[in-house]
Amino acid sequence: MGVFTDRNKLVTMEKAASMINDGDIVAVGGGLCMREPIALLRELMRQGRRDLHLVGTAHGFDVDFACGGGIVGAVQETHVSFEQDFGLAPNYRRACETGQVKIRENCCNTIIMQLRASEFGIPFVPVRSIKGSDEIKLHPEFKPMIDPFTGKKIVLVPALVPDVAIIHAQKADIHGNLKIMPPYVADVLFIRASKKVIVTAEEIIPEKEMIEEGPTIPYYETTAVVEAPFGAHPTSCYPYYAYDREHISEYIKSAGESAEAFKERYLNKYVYGVKSPEEYLEKIGGKAKRDRLASWKESQERWMELFSYE
Amino acid sequence: MSERFEIGIDELFVVNVARTIKDKTTVFHGVSSPIPMVAMYFAKLTHAKDMVYFGGVSSAVDPNPPFLPPTTNDWVMIQGRTAMVTVDKIFDLAQRGELDRSFFSGAQIDKYGNQNVSMIGTPEKCKIKFPGGAGGCNLSGDCVNYTIWTTRHRAQRKGDRKFFTFVNKCDFVTNVGHVTPYGRREELDLVGNGPDWVVTELGVFDFDEKTRSMRLRYLYPDTTVSDVIDNTEFELIVHPDVRVMEMPSRAEVEVIRRIDPLGVRKLEYPERELSRRFTI
Numbered sequence: 001m002g003v004f005t006d007r008n009k010l011v012t013m014e015k016a017a018s019m020i021n022d023g024d025i026v027a028v029g030g031g032l033c034m035r036e037p038i039a040l041l042r043e044l045m046r047q048g049r050r051d052l053h054l055v056g057t058a059h060g061f062d063v064d065f066a067c068g069g070g071i072v073g074a075v076q077e078t079h080v081s082f083e084q085d086f087g088l089a090p091n092y093r094r095a096c097e098t099g100q101v102k103i104r105e106n107c108c109n110t111i112i113m114q115l116r117a118s119e120f121g122i123p124f125v126p127v128r129s130i131k132g133s134d135e136i137k138l139h140p141e142f143k144p145m146i147d148p149f150t151g152k153k154i155v156l157v158p159a160l161v162p163d164v165a166i167i168h169a170q171k172a173d174i175h176g177n178l179k180i181m182p183p184y185v186a187d188v189l190f191i192r193a194s195k196k197v198i199v200t201a202e203e204i205i206p207e208k209e210m211i212e213e214g215p216t217i218p219y220y221e222t223t224a225v226v227e228a229p230f231g232a233h234p235t236s237c238y239p240y241y242a243y244d245r246e247h248i249s250e251y252i253k254s255a256g257e258s259a260e261a262f263k264e265r266y267l268n269k270y271v272y273g274v275k276s277p278e279e280y281l282e283k284i285g286g287k288a289k290r291d292r293l294a295s296w297k298e299s300q301e302r303w304m305e306l307f308s309y310e
Numbered sequence: 311m312s313e314r315f316e317i318g319i320d321e322l323f324v325v326n327v328a329r330t331i332k333d334k335t336t337v338f339h340g341v342s343s344p345i346p347m348v349a350m351y352f353a354k355l356t357h358a359k360d361m362v363y364f365g366g367v368s369s370a371v372d373p374n375p376p377f378l379p380p381t382t383n384d385w386v387m388i389q390g391r392t393a394m395v396t397v398d399k400i401f402d403l404a405q406r407g408e409l410d411r412s413f414f415s416g417a418q419i420d421k422y423g424n425q426n427v428s429m430i431g432t433p434e435k436c437k438i439k440f441p442g443g444a445g446g447c448n449l450s451g452d453c454v455n456y457t458i459w460t461t462r463h464r465a466q467r468k469g470d471r472k473f474f475t476f477v478n479k480c481d482f483v484t485n486v487g488h489v490t491p492y493g494r495r496e497e498l499d500l501v502g503n504g505p506d507w508v509v510t511e512l513g514v515f516d517f518d519e520k521t522r523s524m525r526l527r528y529l530y531p532d533t534t535v536s537d538v539i540d541n542t543e544f545e546l547i548v549h550p551d552v553r554v555m556e557m558p559s560r561a562e563v564e565v566i567r568r569i570d571p572l573g574v575r576k577l578e579y580p581e582r583e584l585s586r587r588f589t590i
Contacts, residue, residue: 183397
C-alpha cells in the first residue's frame with residue numbers, strides 16, 4: 001500500500017534506518033538464511049532502535065540477530081531457527097525465555113492471509129485452519145465465529161499492516177524499480193501490505209537497464225533504496241554469494257554462550273565497531289571470503305564445499 | 311545370491327517416510343525437515359514419479375537439485391525445476407483441500423498426534439522456546455493427510471526422571487492431531503483428515519480408527535514392542551499383527567546416497583542412534 005513517485009529514492013543506510021521508528025511493526029524480507037536485510041539491521045542497532053515488532057514466516061539469522069542486538073520488543077514470526085544446520089536460535093530463545101520479547105508466534109497461512117487482507121484493502125479475512133491449535137491463545141485479536149453462509153466454524157483474522165517492510169533485493173534503480181530473484185518467500189506480499197518499503201540492494205543499475213530486464217516490483221511501490229553490496233551477509237544472496245556457514249558458526253558459538261559473550265565477541269566486533277561496508281567486508285575475511293562465497297557457481301563440488309560439515 | 315549389503319538407520323528411516331508418499335499426489339515439506347526432504351526426493355525418483363513435488367520454502371515445482379543442502383531455502387533447492395510458484399500458492403492448494411501430504415514433527419507428541427513445536431511453559435512464562443510450527447498449524451488442519459516423524463522417540467533419563475517425546479499431554483498444541491484440546495477434527499470443521507502415519511527411530515505407527523490413537527504397526531529389526539512401550543508415556547495400542555518392517559533394496563539405498571552426498575539425512579539423530587546398522 002502507499003504510492004511513491006519520487007524520481008530519486010536513493011538514500012544512505014543511515015537515512016534509511018532513521019525512517020524506521022521505535023515500536024514499528026516491521027516485515028523483514030527473505031527467509032531462514034536467504035536474502036535477509038542484515039546490513040540494515042546492523043545500522044538499526046547502531047542507531048539504538050527499540051521495541052520493533054517483527055512479523056513474517058519462517059526466519060532464522062535475521063530475527064535471532066535482531067533479538068541479540070536488543071532492537072526487538074515482539075516477534076510474530078511463524079518459525080525462528082537455523083534448521084538442523086545449527087539448530088535452535090540462541091538469541092531468540094533467550095529473549096523469549098527471559099521475557100525480553102513478547103511471543104506472538106503465528107502460522108504461515110494465517111499470516112499470509114492477514115497480509116493479503118492488507119494488500120486487498122479489506123479489514124479481515126476468514127481462515128479455517130487455526131481451530132484446534134493453541135496458537136489462538138497468542139492472538140486474542142482472532143475471532144472464532146460461525147460462517148453465516150455455510151454455518152461452519154471459521155476464524156476471522158484482521159488485516160496485518162506492517163509500518164515498514166525491509167527487503168534486500170538483487171537489483172534496484174534509483175526510481176525504486178526492483179529486480180528480486182526467486183524464491184521470493186513473502187517479499188512481494190510484504191511490499192504490497194506495508195505502509196513503507198525500504199530496500200537495500202546488491203547493485204543499483206541504470207533505470208533503462210532495469211526496464212529492459214523487467215522489474216519484479218514497480219517503482220511506485222517502494223519508498224527508499226540503499227546501495228548495499230554484501231547487504232544480506234551472512235545470509236545468502238544468489239547469484240552473488242551463498243550463505244556463510246563459517247561466519248554463522250562463529251556467531252552461534254558466542255550467541256550460544258550468553259548474551260554478554262554475544263555482545264563482546266560478536267556485536268562489538270561486527271556491529272558497533274564498524275564504520276563502513278568496506279570495513280565490514282575486511283572483518284569478515286575480505287576479498288578471499290567474497291570470492292569463496294561466490295565460488296558456488298564454479299562447480300557442484302565447490303557449492304557442496306560451502307555446505308560441508310567441519 | 312547377491313552380496314550382503316549394510317545400511318544405516320538413517321537410510322531405513324528415509325525409506326519408511328518415503329513409503330507414506332503415494333504416486334500422483336501433491337506433496338510439500340516444510341522448514342527444518344532434512345529427513346522429509348530426502349524422502350520426498352527419493353520418492354520422486356523411485357515409486358512416485360508423478361508426484362507433484364514442492365521442495366520446501368523455496369517453492370520450486372519438481373526440483374532436481376544436484377545435492378540436498380542443510381537448509382530448505384537455498385538456490386540448491388530450485389535447480390532443475392519445472393517452474394517456480396510462491397509459497398502462498400502451496401497454502402492455497404492446502405486450503406482448497408488439494409494438498410495430499412506434508413510432514414510434521416514436535417518436541418512433544420500425544421497419542422492423538424497433536425504436536426508441540428512452540429514452547430514448554432506458558433507464553434507469559436516460557437521455560438523453553440522451540441522454533442515454532444511455521445506452516446504446521448494451518449497445514450495440519452488442511453492437508454488431506456500428513457506424516458509425523460521424529461528421531462527422538464527414545465525417552466531421556468535425567469537422574470530419576472524420564473523425559474518423553476510421546477507424552478500424555480502436550481504443554482502447547484501447535485499442530486493438530488485427531489482429537490485436539492478444542493474437540494475432534496470433524497467438530498472443528500477442518501478439511502484435512504489428520505496424521506495417518508508416524509515414523510520414529512523405534513517403529514512405524516498408524517492410528518486406531520475407533521479411539522483415534524497411535525497404534526504400533528512395524529518394528530525395526532533391532533527394536534521390540536517393550537522398547538517402544540517403555541519409551542512412550544501414554545498407553546500405546548499395539549496392532550495384533552505387529553511385524554518387522556520390510557527392508558529396502560540395495561538399489562533404493564544407492565539412490566539415497568546419490569541424492570544426499572552431504573548426509574543431511576543424518577542431522578536429526580542423537581549420535582548413538584547412528585551406530586545402528588542393518589544387513590540386507
